[in-house]
Amino acid sequence: MSFNRRAFLGTSVALTATLAAPMVRGQGKPRVVVVGGGAGGATAARYLAKDSKGAIDVTLIEPTRRYYTCFFSNLYLGGFKQMEDLGHSYGGLAASGVNVVHDWAVGVDRDAKTVSLAGGGSLPYDKLILSPGIDFVEGAVEGWDLSAQNAMPHAYKAGSQTELLKAQLMAMPQGGTFAMVAPPNPYRCPPGPYERVSMVAHFLKQNNPTAKIIVADPKPKFSKMALFQEGWADHYEGMVDWIGEDFGGGNVSVDPGAMTVTIDGEVTKVDVANVIPAMKAGRIADMAGVTDGNWAPVNAADMSTKADPDVYVLGDASSQGDMPKSGFSANSQAKVCANAVRGALTGSKVFPAKFSNTCWSLIATNDGVKVGATYEATPEKIAKVDGFISQTGESSDLRKATYEESEGWYTGITSDMLG
Amino acid sequence: MPWLRQHGIAVVAFFLATAVAADEFGDPAAGEKVxxxxxxxxxxxxxxxxxxxxxxxxxxxxAAASHEGFRYSKALARVGDSGLEWHADTLDDFLENPRSLASGTRMSFPGLKKEKDRLDLIAYLRQFSDDPADIPEADPTASPVDHDLDPAILALEGDPEYGEYLSSECKTCHQASGGDDGIPSIVFWPEEDFVIAMHAYKNKKRPHPVMQMLAGRLNTEEIAALAAYFATLEE
Known part of the structure; x- marks a missing residue:
């Protein structure tokens, strides 16, 4: 996708005009502001700009200039991907007509219908789409807060945290201990912590085969559990010790200074601690006043919030019903939302909501598994229609094909999101 | 096609054909099975x-990608423009791994790893490369897709606008550009082939859980709409 001069000038001019006249409304094109350039926000912005063919002003607010996908970041830990493989520019979105503003959204005035930016100024909107992803619940893991994220990384927002965790993994002494504190439901990417355990085990088996992995988990069971446990036994025998709720996995505290993890009263000195705390909607959703508890409740038909029909929340930050919090889900929800928002603003045809999700996970080299489902909108929630999951004992050819499929999906979804 | 170019190619083809030793040439009957x-x-x-x-x-x-009236991937058109011609040696490379010659080809085929399969297939295809007047002695080719779909389903005209909306679900995995790595290309298919394939998933005759699930909840109008959209997709 080329980033041509004309598109660039068009973007700058449109943005300047927007900033210069923030309070003028009811004339000119309808305006959509999208906050967050991940799987939900980037997709919504791209589809609105593409499908409205210039009839809607679409602005995306995203602080980072380069987007690193959280999906596939475990494969970087395992050595299957380079960090650069996960990085994407926003140039394609800009070229397809989206005003991409690299700034933080720091406030929403729902009465004035404006979003304020950290860099100053504010953007007016007719419809506001928030797709801010996740933040962590304060005090969720005793002894851990954001100031401890260098000693004990979460690596659950891809980028520098992921690189830090990989560096710590590489620096582990022979026979050392890697601890993970897994999050309670609901959280981003349900199989993610367990794919990560698999990828860490893959790395350690090659580089540090006497090392151990301890997982403290507040849940009694987890996504694709039978598949992961079969894979750990087959590929990494004796390396992974998963401590579930029944064995005190939820009774955890950490000491980042002493590098200890205490599980159900037992103190263990560890070399790497990956603490993935309980999650909540990204902060801007809270600031906009559309959350109820940790998440933002939405209407299934169009992803509008229960609190405000002109504010929509996509992806991880939303509370919508049966869909897992995943990049695939956010992408799927974004398309339904974009179709509904475009219809509301331009009178284009609005088609019924259809949602789907598939989550692939890599357990070892060429050993891929997947789980997925289709969903529909009901008055109460997004409700599951049908689903499938990989089976234990599948042939190695099928597992290899599943992994290759996941690579195809990665290329597909990133070009679908970003052009 | 100009006389000289046609004959020039025939000469090149002759030398290449003779350059392949007789014992390296494949068995057309076995190639028909391949x-x-x-x-x-x-x-x-x-x-x-x-x-x-x-x-x-x-x-x-x-020359590769040289049929008027067929929409090739940009990747294959590019290698055709760069001078790739189909001969025993280039076909052998392409059939072993299509993406080795054209990384963005829409040909969703992993390749033939066995050399004998490739030689046999090339020998089989060679039979259809003489002057078209020589072809009638060949057996009629079987219909490429066996199906028992109601003709009324095949006759449905899809709404491309609805198809475009529905297609957004496909494009999470299948690239709109027609690129193919790990997940097949679905752009520019004849509408009939698209409809037959989707109904085969819907009826669980084709074996893929994701596609069975997604096709399973599409009705016949929706499948026709998708076929109409993907057949006309602009690159």
Whole structure:
């Protein structure tokens, strides 16, 4: 996708005009502001700009200039991907007509219908789409807060945290201990912590085969559990010790200074601690006043919030019903939302909501598994229609094909999101 | 086609054909069996038409991506423009791994790893590369797709606008550009082939859990709409 001069000038001019006249409304094109350039926000912005063919002003607010996908970041830990493989520019979105503003959204005035930016100024909107992803619940893991994220990384927002965790993994002494504190439901990417355990085990088996992995988990069971446990036994025998709720996995505290993890009263000195705390909607959703508890409740038909029909929340930050919090889900929800928002603003045809999700996970080299489902909108929630999951004992050819499929999906979804 | 170019290619093809030693040449009868893997997309022989892939009559000596009236991937068009011609040696490379010659080809085929399969297939295809007048002695080619779909379903005209909306669900995995790595290309298929394939998933005759699930909840109008959209997708 080329980033041509004309598109660039068009973007700058449109943005300047927007900033210069923030309070003028009811004339000119309808305006959509999208906050967050991940799987939900980037997709919504791209589809609105593409499908409205210039009839809607679409602005995306995203602080980072380069987007690193959280999906596939475990494969970087395992050595299957380079960090650069996960990085994407926003140039394609800009070229397809989206005003991409690299700034933080720091406030929403729902009465004035404006979003304020950290860099100053504010953007007016007719419809506001928030797709801010996740933040962590304060005090969720005793002894851990954001100031401890260098000693004990979460690596659950891809980028520098992921690189830090990989560096710590590489620096582990022979026979050392890697601890993970897994999050309670609901959280981003349900199989993610367990794919990560698999990828860490893959790395350690090659580089540090006497090392151990301890997982403290507040849940009694987890996504694709039978598949992961079969894979750990087959590929990494004796390396992974998963401590579930029944064995005190939820009774955890950490000491980042002493590098200890205490599980159900037992103190263990560890070399790497990956603490993935309980999650909540990204902060801007809270600031906009559309959350109820940790998440933002939405209407299934169009992803509008229960609190405000002109504010929509996509992806991880939303509370919508049966869909897992995943990049695939956010992408799927974004398309339904974009179709509904475009219809509301331009009178284009609005088609019924259809949602789907598939989550692939890599357990070892060429050993891929997947789980997925289709969903529909009901008055109460997004409700599951049908689903499938990989089976234990599948042939190695099928597992290899599943992994290759996941690579195809990665290329597909990133070009679908970003052009 | 200008006289000189046609004959020039025939001469090149002759030398290449003779350059392959007789004992390295494949068995056309065995190649016909190998061709079953290709038949879902390609036709060859009398009356062969473009389907998901172009027909393969007159393949030898022809520049890659040179059929008027077939929409090739940009990748294959590029290597054709760069001078790639189909001969025994280039076909052998392409058939071993299509993406080695054209990384963005829409030919969703992993390749033939066995050299004998490739030689046999090339020998089989070679039979259809003489002057078209020589082709009638070939057996009629079987229909590329067996199906028992109601003709009324195939006759449905889809709404491309609805298809475009529905297609957003496909594009999370299948690239709109037609790129193919790990997940097949679905753009520019003849509408009939698209409809047949989707109904085969819907009826659980084709074995893929994701596609069975997604096709399973599409009705016949929705499948027709998708077929209409993907057949006309602009690159």
């Amino acid at each position: 061709f079953r893997k290709c038949r879902a997309c390609h036709q060859v022989g009398e009356g062969a038409k473009h389907r998901i892939g172009p027909h393969l009559n007159g393949l030898f000596g022809r």
